[in-house]
Amino acid sequence: MQVYLPIAEISVNALLLLGLGGLVGFLSGLFGVGGGFLMTPLLIFIGVPPAVAVGTQANQLVGASVSGVLAHWRKRNVDIKMGVFMLAGGGLGTVLGVWIFGRLQALGQIDLVISITYVVFLGTVSSLMLTESVRTMLRGRKAGAASRGKLHHHTWLHGLPFKTRFNRSRLYISGLLPVGIGFVGGLLVAIMGIGGGFLLVPAMIYLLGMPTALVAGTSLFQIIFTTGIAAFLQAASNRTVDIMLALLLLVGGVIGAQFGTRAGAHLRGEQARALLALMVLAVAVKLLVDLLVTPEDLYSFTATVGS
Amino acid sequence: MKGRLRLRAACAVACALLSGLCLWAGLARAQSLVADISSHLIAITTGFTGTDVVLFGAVDGPGDVAVVVQGPEGPVTVRRKDRVAGVWINNDKLEFDKVPSFYGVATSMPLEGVVAPAVLQRHEIGLDHVRMLPEMRVAAEKVSEFRAALIRNKQRLGLYGTEVGQVLFLGQRLFRTTIYFPANVPTGLYTVSVFLIRNGDVVSAQTTPLSVSKIGFSADIFDFAQRRSMLYGLTGIALAVAAGWLAGTVFRRS
Numbered sequence: 001m002q003v004y005l006p007i008a009e010i011s012v013n014a015l016l017l018l019g020l021g022g023l024v025g026f027l028s029g030l031f032g033v034g035g036g037f038l039m040t041p042l043l044i045f046i047g048v049p050p051a052v053a054v055g056t057q058a059n060q061l062v063g064a065s066v067s068g069v070l071a072h073w074r075k076r077n078v079d080i081k082m083g084v085f086m087l088a089g090g091g092l093g094t095v096l097g098v099w100i101f102g103r104l105q106a107l108g109q110i111d112l113v114i115s116i117t118y119v120v121f122l123g124t125v126s127s128l129m130l131t132e133s134v135r136t137m138l139r140g141r142k143a144g145a146a147s148r149g150k151l152h153h154h155t156w157l158h159g160l161p162f163k164t165r166f167n168r169s170r171l172y173i174s175g176l177l178p179v180g181i182g183f184v185g186g187l188l189v190a191i192m193g194i195g196g197g198f199l200l201v202p203a204m205i206y207l208l209g210m211p212t213a214l215v216a217g218t219s220l221f222q223i224i225f226t227t228g229i230a231a232f233l234q235a236a237s238n239r240t241v242d243i244m245l246a247l248l249l250l251v252g253g254v255i256g257a258q259f260g261t262r263a264g265a266h267l268r269g270e271q272a273r274a275l276l277a278l279m280v281l282a283v284a285v286k287l288l289v290d291l292l293v294t295p296e297d298l299y300s301f302t303a304t305v306g307s
Numbered sequence: 308m309k310g311r312l313r314l315r316a317a318c319a320v321a322c323a324l325l326s327g328l329c330l331w332a333g334l335a336r337a338q339s340l341v342a343d344i345s346s347h348l349i350a351i352t353t354g355f356t357g358t359d360v361v362l363f364g365a366v367d368g369p370g371d372v373a374v375v376v377q378g379p380e381g382p383v384t385v386r387r388k389d390r391v392a393g394v395w396i397n398n399d400k401l402e403f404d405k406v407p408s409f410y411g412v413a414t415s416m417p418l419e420g421v422v423a424p425a426v427l428q429r430h431e432i433g434l435d436h437v438r439m440l441p442e443m444r445v446a447a448e449k450v451s452e453f454r455a456a457l458i459r460n461k462q463r464l465g466l467y468g469t470e471v472g473q474v475l476f477l478g479q480r481l482f483r484t485t486i487y488f489p490a491n492v493p494t495g496l497y498t499v500s501v502f503l504i505r506n507g508d509v510v511s512a513q514t515t516p517l518s519v520s521k522i523g524f525s526a527d528i529f530d531f532a533q534r535r536s537m538l539y540g541l542t543g544i545a546l547a548v549a550a551g552w553l554a555g556t557v558f559r560r561s
Contacts, residue, residue: 004355004490006525007532011356011490059543066551108386108397116394228544235540239532243543244525250547254554291394297463298395299456304382304402 007242008052014248016046021252025064028253029260030267031276034061034068034195034223037122037283039249040114048245050111054101054193055240059231060249061195065224067254071261072217079168079214083221085175086182086200090226093186098233101191105238108302115287117192122284125199130277136270169210169218177208182222189230195223198280212269339367340511342374342501347515349488350522357490360517362499363483370505371415372474372482373432376517378409378466379495382442385453385460401453402442408493410437410461413472413484422507430502430509434458434467465489494519 003014020042028035036057043053072078104110160174181203185196200219204210210218235241264272342364349358362374383406389398412433419433427436439457441450461467466489474484486499497517502509521529532539 002354002356002490004351004353004525006521006528009491009493059547062544063547063549063551063554066548067555068551070552070555108384108400112394112396231544231547232537232540235532235543236537239536241532241540241543243528243532243539243546246543247546247550250550254551258554258558294390295388295395297456297460298388299385299453299460300388300397301383301385301457301460304384 003244003248005048005242005245007240008048008056008245010047012046012048012245017245017248018252020046021060021249022256023252024249025253025256026260026263027256027279028064028197029068029257029262030264031260031272033197033201033276034064034220034227035253036061036194036196037118037192037198037280040193041118041283041287043245048242049240050114051101051105051238051240052242052245054114054191055231055234055238056242056245056249057193058189058227058234059241059243059246060253061189061227062224062231063246063250064253064257065195065220065227067257068261069217069220069224072220075217077214077217078221079166079210079218080221082166082169082171082178082204082208082210082214083218085164085178086185086218086222087225089179089182089184090186090189090222091229093183093188094190094226094229095186095233097187097190098230098237100187101234102238112291114192115291117188119284119288119291121188121192121199122280123288125202126277126280126284129202129273130281133270133274133277137274140270169208169214171209173208181207182226185222186226186229189223189226190233195220195227197223198276340372340501340503340513341365342513342515344486344499344515344517347517349492349517349519351492351494351520351525352523353525355490355525357492358488360486360488361483362486362501363481364501364513365480366482366503366511367480369479370503370510371418371421372476373414373418373430373502373504374412374472374474374484374486375430375432375500375502376409376411376486376497377407377431377500378493378497378519380405380407382406383457385457387453387456401445401449403439403454403457404442406439406457407437408495409466409488409497410434411468411472411486413474413486415474415476415482417471418504422504426508430500430512432502433471464491466491466493488519492519494521 001014002011004011024035024039027038040053040057043057044050069078101110104113160176162175163172164175165172181200185200188194188196188199197219201215204215204219205212231241342362345361349360366372382402382404384400384402386397386400388395391398418427427433431437439454458467462469472484474482476482497519499515499517501513503511520526
């Protein structure tokens, strides 16, 4: 069943979109991340213009995050105060990111920047996550649930001003930390068309030291708003949100996510992290190879912007 | 299935009109070329997957026929990637002023070598003769390099024909050809030009307009997104929230 996407201006099989949404939704439910880092490259691969893929993805992620956060909300696994702090930075980052996106689009370098940010961020985070989770698995095998090492490392991060108490997370840290993390997350939402969960989750665990149980829900809570802001700005200023595409992906996505969440309950934390890291790393490597290998055609064209 | 039916209907219309044209051609000797297309509107609906348009016509005597279809013109930027520090990035670029968004050509016989290049150039018959003027003055070499690249890219998207189509003569006077418009055909006002060529020159020409536009639901969405982009953005978010909420609630019960 072919469907014509009015903004992307291409005709795509609706079942393919539902399937893609379902698959990415399942994985995102499984690992507790938005899955934008998989969906955006996939959309570009099936012929959706990159700008439309990023804009639509932001819109789609709003729905996916709402659906995901509900389950965490019921279990009271959302630290609202922390979320609001992150959101303060996130909103700022998103606005700046959408502006940068528009500038780069005019310069013809948006594809390059999307690729490089993917490679740098996905590559770094996934490598770190992979080593950590493998180490945890090995340690677990050797000595059972042996000592976790020092629970609390004191670093320069803890010397930052504006100390704030986050009761739900049982943390007393500088308010600048969640704001800063949110800011970077917001930038990524706008430029990469992803929720940024893959970056926020490890940052919240390792930099903030939040309890793992609260991390997924809190990051999703925050992502609803940053993706919402991004979707609105992309639609209003760049006209790159395709509602039809977003809805088809959402229908597949939210259903897939529910199954993924259930399947995720059977996975151990470090196993899930290792799998996620492998997947993210694969995407980063693929994009890196694309940057380095001589392209099939060195030339490309775009309708001149601003006419 | 639907497409085939549509094509058959188009052919039936074409045949009926052709027989009418025969009579008419006999009566109106003054006009050496008449032609028309099976549809003057290509409607891009939600289920649009590309379509064929039949062009048919009659000539008053011997000669060759060339058909050129051009989509709306617009400025285009062509970029070339170069390796910088090991990474391929967009480096050099050239902007063309007026580039047809769509181009197709069909002839009743190969015209290259038969018709003077200047004639083909004037009427933009053939991919080599499509008019593409760079915005700035640059070396001719660079222009032809970027021009060839643009044509190649357009062909990959199916927007420029990869080969010259066939105009079929049915007997001495009547001719017809089929023009295919893919699913990603750009919207706007097209021109379909038909040329009658005798002794290496164009002796008669006719231009027919063809409109490609979004119709129905997809058109409404597109207009909404363009005209009231803020409200559109909010609607998108509201729909997403509703869908997410619905899914979260439904799955909780089950």
